[in-house]
Each structure stands twice: as structure tokens, then as C-alpha cells.
Amino acid sequence: MAIRRKRSFSDLIDEYFKDLEEWTQEFGEPLAERPSWNLKNRSIEPLRETSITPTEVLITLDLPFTDKNTVKVKPVGKSILEVSAKMNRVIKSGDLGVTHWRGEFQKYHSHMRIPVQVNMDKMKVNYKKGLLEIHLPRKH
Amino acid sequence: MTEEVKIVERNRVPSGATLIFGFPDVGLVGVIAASHLIDELKLSEVAYVDSELLPPLIVLHEGLPHSSIRILGDDKLVLAISEAPIPADIVYPVMNALIEWARSKNVAMMISLGGIPMQDRQDATELKAFAAASTPEALKIAQDKNVETLTEGYMIGPQAIMLQRAANTGTPALALLAQCFPNYPDPEAAAEVLKGLGKITGLKVNVAKLLEKGEEIRLRARDVMKRTQDEMSKMKKGQELDIPMYVS
Numbered sequence: 001m002a003i004r005r006k007r008s009f010s011d012l013i014d015e016y017f018k019d020l021e022e023w024t025q026e027f028g029e030p031l032a033e034r035p036s037w038n039l040k041n042r043s044i045e046p047l048r049e050t051s052i053t054p055t056e057v058l059i060t061l062d063l064p065f066t067d068k069n070t071v072k073v074k075p076v077g078k079s080i081l082e083v084s085a086k087m088n089r090v091i092k093s094g095d096l097g098v099t100h101w102r103g104e105f106q107k108y109h110s111h112m113r114i115p116v117q118v119n120m121d122k123m124k125v126n127y128k129k130g131l132l133e134i135h136l137p138r139k140h
Numbered sequence: 141m142t143e144e145v146k147i148v149e150r151n152r153v154p155s156g157a158t159l160i161f162g163f164p165d166v167g168l169v170g171v172i173a174a175s176h177l178i179d180e181l182k183l184s185e186v187a188y189v190d191s192e193l194l195p196p197l198i199v200l201h202e203g204l205p206h207s208s209i210r211i212l213g214d215d216k217l218v219l220a221i222s223e224a225p226i227p228a229d230i231v232y233p234v235m236n237a238l239i240e241w242a243r244s245k246n247v248a249m250m251i252s253l254g255g256i257p258m259q260d261r262q263d264a265t266e267l268k269a270f271a272a273a274s275t276p277e278a279l280k281i282a283q284d285k286n287v288e289t290l291t292e293g294y295m296i297g298p299q300a301i302m303l304q305r306a307a308n309t310g311t312p313a314l315a316l317l318a319q320c321f322p323n324y325p326d327p328e329a330a331a332e333v334l335k336g337l338g339k340i341t342g343l344k345v346n347v348a349k350l351l352e353k354g355e356e357i358r359l360r361a362r363d364v365m366k367r368t369q370d371e372m373s374k375m376k377k378g379q380e381l382d383i384p385m386y387v388s
Contacts, residue, residue, distance in 0.1 A: 036362060060262075062362075064359045065359060096359070129262065131262045
């Protein structure tokens with residue numbers, strides 16, 4: 001009888017993203033567009049940029065209206081990173097010029113898959129003027 | 141004016157004015173700077189771009205529809221701004237129509253406001269603005285005002301077409317570009333480019349309010365920045381960071 005290894009939560013997330021990417025590639029259709037905010041979670045998805053060098057993966061996120069001590073960077077398994085940060089003021093939909101729906105936002109939330117193998121244990125994080133930098137050394 | 145892209149005038153457009161462009165590009169520098177100019181100088185809409193080449197998109201302001209590319213102005217200055225990224229495949233016809241229209245209005249000079257991607261921008265304590273021009277005479281205007289020259293390199297996007305077309309017709313034009321974050325809205329770079337514009341044109345623009353609202357602008361401009369990134373990627377905007385090949 002084949003023994004199935006018990007899969008961790010992070011393995012399941014990894015698998016989900018892999019399946020999703022394969023599905024997208026196979027059918028060649030883009031996924032439905034979704035907004036960059038989530039009213040239920042009162043969160044906004046920040047702009048982010050990932051660059052890969054021979055030695056590291058550098059991820060930056062733009063987090064205006066945040067304080068350094070509220071930023072949390074949490075590895076989820078080997079290849080997923082979850083970033084959250086509390087805003088230092090509540091942003092109402094009206095503050096963003098929106099009048100046809102009402103809501104407010106209190107935090108940023110983003111989670112991303114790291115495209116190459118990295119050493120999560122050696123992650124370094126810098127924060128300067130609302131810009132978060134995450135350095136992840138690559139595994140070779 | 142090309143058949144496919146029309147400039148529809150709503151109000152009288154002054155002859156012999158300076159035409160400023162603020163289109164979505166790296167760091168949204170041009171759009172942020174142009175938007176601040178509109179507020180500060182209380183410019184009102186004088187014309188807009190109408191074309192079926194544009195995506196089926198309108199911008200609503202106070203419940204009324206507007207073209208995403210509008211021209212605002214006063215007696216001395218006109219300013220073309222786009223509130224949505226211009227699709228890469230229609231940059232040529234849109235810019236050709238705007239430049240032809242500008243020539244019909246005897247525009248004295250065209251100045252495109254924008255950014256130039258900077259590595260490690262977050263560590264920069266001081267930003268610089270650079271200028272490139274359509275003619276040696278136009279370049280001298282910037283140099284005489286101590287604006288550094290962008291001597292060698294590649295330029296991609298609406299300002300590249302503007303400089304090339306203006307050079308072909310001998311129209312004075314400048315691309316004024318401040319060092320910026322490539323993929324994040326950069327109000328500090330917009331303030332720097334406005335200081336450069338002030339030096340060149342003598343226009344006095346208070347950038348204090350722009351800097352004060354920096355975080356708010358960064359938050360509000362996220363979605364436009366994201367969509368602009370998609371168009372920049374189609375134009376291979378990253379080539380602006382390439383080291384130019386030496387050809388004498």
C-alpha cells in the first residue's frame with residue numbers, strides 16, 4: 001500500500017499556486033481581474049517589485065502611511081512570503097475619491113511566491129520612508 | 141491632424157503658448173507634476189483627444205464624461221495630460237496628432253515632463269533633473285538654466301516620439317526628466333521636475349503642497365502605476381537603463 005506523506009499547509013499553498021499557473025498556461029487565458037483592495041479584510045494590496053540577481057532575490061513594496069514597527073514579513077513554507085503592515089491612519093473610500101461605494105482600509109496585505117529557491121532563514125529586511133526591502137539569499 | 145486621432149477644441153486655445161506633456165510613465169512623474177500644475181495654476185479644459193484607437197474608457201469627473209487625454213490651459217500655457225496609460229501600440233498616432241495640433245497653434249515650445257529610472261532610488265538624498273532636446277537651440281535653453289543634459293542613452297515612450305517629431309520639423313522641444321523610482325509613484329521626483337520647469341520657463345510653482353501630499357499621492361496612484369507598468373513592459377521601457385553603444 002502506498003504511504004502518502006502528510007502535507008503541510010505551506011505545501012498545499014505551493015501546490016495551489018502551481019496548479020493555478022499550469023492551468024493559466026494550458027488555457028492561455030488571463031485570470032479575472034480583481035481589485036487591488038479588499039473591503040472585507042479592510043486591506044490594500046501594495047505595489048511591489050521583485051528582482052533576481054545571481055546571489056539574491058530582492059523584493060520591494062511601497063507602503064505609504066505605515067510605521068516601521070507594524071511591518072510583518074512572514075515566510076510561509078519554502079517559497080511564499082506574506083507581508084502585512086498597519087496604516088498609521090484609517091483611509092476611507094472618500095479619501096481616495098471614491099463615492100459609489102463605502103469602506104475603509106487599515107492595513108496592507110500581500111503574499112507572493114518567490115520564483116527561485118531561497119534561504120528564508122537568512123532573510124534581511126530594511127524599511128525606509130515607507131519603502132520595504134526584503135533581501136533573500138539564493139540557494140545554490 | 142491624423143484621421144484616426146482628433147483633437148476636439150472646447151474653448152479658445154491661445155496661440156504661441158508653451159505646451160507641456162504629462163503622460164503616465166516611470167514613477168508617474170509627468171502625470172503627478174502635470175496634475176499639480178493644473179491645481180496650482182487653476183487650468184481649465186480647452187481640448188481633448190477623441191479616437192477610436194483609444195480603449196473604450198472615459199474618466200468621470202463630477203458625474204460627467206471626459207476623454208482620458210485632455211488639454212488644459214490658460215492664456216500662456218497649455219498642458220496635455222493622460223489619466224490612463226496610453227496603450228503602447230497607439231503612442232505614435234496619438235503623439236503625431238498632438239504635435240501636428242501644437243504646430244497648428246504655433247506652440248512656442250513643447251516640454252515633456254517625466255522620469256528617468258534610478259537604481260537604489262530609496263537611498264538617494266537628492267534627485268537631479270536632466271534635459272534632452274529636439275534642437276541645439278532648445279538644448280542651450282536648458283543648459284543656460286543649469287539643467288544637466290541627458291547626453292547619451294535610450295528614450296522610450298511618448299516623450300521619445302515628441303522629441304523625434306519635433307526634431308524633424310525644427311520645433312523647439314525638451315524632455316525634462318527627474319531621477320525616480322521606475323515602478324512606484326514618485327511625488328518627490330515630480331517636485332524636482334517642476335523645479336526644472338521653473339528654471340527653464342520662469343514659471344513659479346510652489347511644490348510644498350505636492351511634497352506634503354506625497355504619501356496620499358503614492359496611495360492613490362497605485363492602480364494607475366500598475367497599469368502603466370504593463371504598457372511600459374510592452375514598450376520594453378527597461379531598455380532606458382541599457383548602457384548605450386558608442387557610435388560616432
